[in-house]
Amino acid sequence: xxxxxxxxxxxxxxxxxxxxxxxxxxxxxxxxxxxxxxxxxxxxxxxxxxxxxxxxxxxxxxxxxxxxxxxxxxxxxxxxxxxxxxxxxxxxxxxxxxxxxxxxxxxxxxxxxxxxxxxxxxxxxxxxxxxxxxxxxxxxxxxxxxxxxxxxxxxxxxxxxxxxxxxxxxxxxxxxxxxxxxxxxxxxxxxxxxxxxxxxxxxxxxxxxxxxxxxxxxxxxxxxxxxxxxxxxxxxxxxxxxxxxxxxxxxxxxxxxxxxxxxxxxxxxxxxxxxxxxxxxxxxxxxxxxxxxxxx
Amino acid sequence: xxxxxxxxxxxxxxxxxxxxxxxxxxxxxxxxxxxxxxxxxxxxxxxxxxxxxxxxxxxxxxxxxxxxxxxxxxxxxxxxxxxxxxxxxxxxxxxxxxxxxxxxxxxxxxxxxxxxxxxxxxxxxxxxxxxxxxxxxxxxxxxxxxxxxxxxxxxxxxxxxxxxxxxxxxxxxxxxxxxxxxxxxxxxxxxxxxxxxxxxxxxxxxxxxxxxxxxxxxxxxxxxxxxxxxxxxxxxxxxxxxxxxxxxxxxxxxxxxxxxxxxxxxxxxxxxxxxxxxxxxxxxxxxxxxxxxxxxxxxxxxxxxxxxxxxxxxxxxxxxxxxxxxxxxxxxxxxxxxxxxxxxxxxxxxxxxxxxxxxxxxxxxxxxxxxxxxxxxxxxxxxxxxx
Numbered sequence: 001x002x003x004x005x006x007x008x009x010x011x012x013x014x015x016x017x018x019x020x021x022x023x024x025x026x027x028x029x030x031x032x033x034x035x036x037x038x039x040x041x042x043x044x045x046x047x048x049x050x051x052x053x054x055x056x057x058x059x060x061x062x063x064x065x066x067x068x069x070x071x072x073x074x075x076x077x078x079x080x081x082x083x084x085x086x087x088x089x090x091x092x093x094x095x096x097x098x099x100x101x102x103x104x105x106x107x108x109x110x111x112x113x114x115x116x117x118x119x120x121x122x123x124x125x126x127x128x129x130x131x132x133x134x135x136x137x138x139x140x141x142x143x144x145x146x147x148x149x150x151x152x153x154x155x156x157x158x159x160x161x162x163x164x165x166x167x168x169x170x171x172x173x174x175x176x177x178x179x180x181x182x183x184x185x186x187x188x189x190x191x192x193x194x195x196x197x198x199x200x201x202x203x204x205x206x207x208x209x210x211x212x213x214x215x216x217x218x219x220x221x222x223x224x225x226x227x228x229x230x231x232x233x234x235x236x237x238x239x240x241x242x243x244x245x246x247x248x249x250x251x252x253x254x255x256x257x258x259x260x261x262x263x264x265x266x267x268x269x270x271x272x273x274x275x276x277x278x279x280x281x282x283x284x285x286x287x288x289x290x291x292x293x294x295x296x
Numbered sequence: 297x298x299x300x301x302x303x304x305x306x307x308x309x310x311x312x313x314x315x316x317x318x319x320x321x322x323x324x325x326x327x328x329x330x331x332x333x334x335x336x337x338x339x340x341x342x343x344x345x346x347x348x349x350x351x352x353x354x355x356x357x358x359x360x361x362x363x364x365x366x367x368x369x370x371x372x373x374x375x376x377x378x379x380x381x382x383x384x385x386x387x388x389x390x391x392x393x394x395x396x397x398x399x400x401x402x403x404x405x406x407x408x409x410x411x412x413x414x415x416x417x418x419x420x421x422x423x424x425x426x427x428x429x430x431x432x433x434x435x436x437x438x439x440x441x442x443x444x445x446x447x448x449x450x451x452x453x454x455x456x457x458x459x460x461x462x463x464x465x466x467x468x469x470x471x472x473x474x475x476x477x478x479x480x481x482x483x484x485x486x487x488x489x490x491x492x493x494x495x496x497x498x499x500x501x502x503x504x505x506x507x508x509x510x511x512x513x514x515x516x517x518x519x520x521x522x523x524x525x526x527x528x529x530x531x532x533x534x535x536x537x538x539x540x541x542x543x544x545x546x547x548x549x550x551x552x553x554x555x556x557x558x559x560x561x562x563x564x565x566x567x568x569x570x571x572x573x574x575x576x577x578x579x580x581x582x583x584x585x586x587x588x589x590x591x592x593x594x595x596x597x598x599x600x601x602x603x604x605x606x607x608x609x610x611x612x613x614x615x616x617x618x619x620x621x622x623x624x625x626x627x628x629x630x631x632x633x634x635x636x637x638x639x640x641x642x643x644x645x646x647x648x649x650x651x652x653x654x655x656x657x658x659x660x661x662x663x664x665x666x667x668x669x670x671x672x673x674x675x676x677x678x679x680x681x682x683x
Contacts, residue, residue: 035440084652091379091439092651098584099647106640112631119674222447222580229444263459270455273448277433280445284436 015247046199231288368558390563423560
């Protein structure tokens with residue numbers, strides 16, 4: 001029983017990290033209608049900056065630099081690539097982000113090489129014991145940070161003029177532009193926010209119990225895609241629910257894989273995708289996604 | 297008034313023959329030279345095994361296999377507008393399916409010991425069946441949803457490849473038995489044609505050529521005919537296509553199956569050239585490579601898929617071969633940019649550049665140049681053979 005509770009707690013903490021990544025993905029989609037396949041490489045970029053700098057300037061400044069760096073990379077991608085596209089087909093732009101992803105991931109994995117980089121976090125492998133349950137400090141920190149950031153983001157999305165502009169642009173880009181919303185800034189902001197959130201997520205994906213930042217980290221970041229899709233691409237609530245669902249499933253599948261050996265090893269990495277497939281079979285637009293209406 | 301109108305309408309027929317000789321003279325020249333160009337290309341392709349060494353033949357074979365896979369993907373993503381990131385999964389089914397059907401089980405892994413050609417056909421059918429199993433999703437989802445749902449295939453595939461050891465050999469992969477066709481075994485046994493020893497690659501070269509030609513012609517037929525129109529209609533406006541009487545879900549599922557069969561065939565050819573299949577090869581990077589191919593060549597065009605496939609798969613080979621002579625590129629492990637990485641930079645940048653600056657890809661560039669040399673009155677008429 002205590003194993004189950006532990007696994008659930010771990011899953012929620014991990015899921016909140018996925019929710020952070022998925023949120024950035026959804027923000028870009030809502031603001032620009034572009035599916036950002038380069039999101040995993042933004043995450044890798046943020047993690048890499050933190051990992052390289054933490055020895056020289058300390059952990060917290062390095063984390064800030066990582067967030068700023070990933071936000072800058074995201075903004076640069078928007079400014080240098082996305083904005084130059086003159087057509088109107090958003091699925092083509094999704095393919096451009098695949099090209100960007102190939103470029104960024106190649107550069108970052110070349111720099112990382114076969115190393116496993118530590119991010120120099122202050123939590124180490126300390127464990128918090130609550131009665132029969134034990135939980136790593138890193139997981140507690142991950143959950144707290146994700147909850148704070150997500151709350152702050154949702155408040156900003158609802159109440160600041162930036163949030164209003166972004167929602168207006170998502171509703172109808174043309175009308176928003178006529179009302180004086182500067183669409184370029186909105187999408188630039190969305191990309192930067194996505195990068196920043198991804199950098200924070202990079203920190204929590206690479207701390208204890210994972211060994212550190214390595215090539216495979218971008219594969220772990222890919223799990224946020226099923227999270228975003230199964231929640232519904234255009235729904236921030238969906239991103240949160242999807243993230244938690246993916247985190248809990250992964251944690252349970254990893255925890256009980258001893259009982260599920262007939263399905264093979266490494267089931268935890270597969271679980272998010274199986275859940276996503278099951279959800280999409282029943283609800284093709286995700287749990288909270290708006291069903292597409294089309295006029296002919 | 298009516299007189300004048302009749303005059304206006306009467307003059308064009310008189311005037312129309314005037315530009316006709318100009319256009320008419322240019323087109324027949326092209327039409328007359330085209331068979332010669334094709335014949336020259338065919339002779340060149342047939343003669344290459346007598347002159348090239350093994351390295352280049354193998355590189356060419358990889359490119360042919362990639363071209364077959366890319367044609368399949370361009371039918372799905374280019375012509376029907378269904379983004380798929382799961383192409384590598386179907387390549388894996390083709391490659392491993394061939395091994396399972398053709399191996400004789402002497403290495404301790406499952407093998408049915410069927411003749412090579414039957415094993416290849418069955419492997420392609422298996423890939424198609426896998427695509428069909430996915431059709432409840434492929435027929436209903438579209439755009440980014442489908443793209444990410446197909447991402448699941450990659451991870452399911454990787455999981456199966458590493459865990460179903462009796463079928464796949466696990467991490468180390470398994471050997472690919474050489475096929476036999478019409479009593480000819482495609483291995484390095486001592487066949488000598490015109491004092492050139494004909495090993496496995498030389499023989500496979502002709503097999504690859506025949507397969508590629510067949511696949512390209514079939515895909516062109518599909519695209520030019522009724523199904524092609526339906527596919528383009530689905531891409532351009534799903535609902536409108538449905539209203540016009542195109543069974544959208546059925547077409548989508550069918551194209552998905554066809555595209556996975558192409559991928560399966562590409563996987564079979566790839567396995568025959570590699571002579572060993574390993575699971576690591578069939579990861580997400582391979583899927584992205586195929587997407588890069590069809591974008592660089594030009595979405596929805598068979599010629600573009602072939603062009604893009606040759607570009608993307610020959611680039612690393614070229615860079616490896618000439619890494620000494622090139623600046624910035626150095627052999628793997630020496631600290632500089634390895635050829636594999638350099639080529640990934642190049643095709644990643646090519647994808648971005650093509651979409652931003654050359655909508656339509658490489659084939660469109662060629663078509664535009666041809667149109668300009670014809671000095672057609674309207675800037676760039678779209679040649680019919682593009683779609």
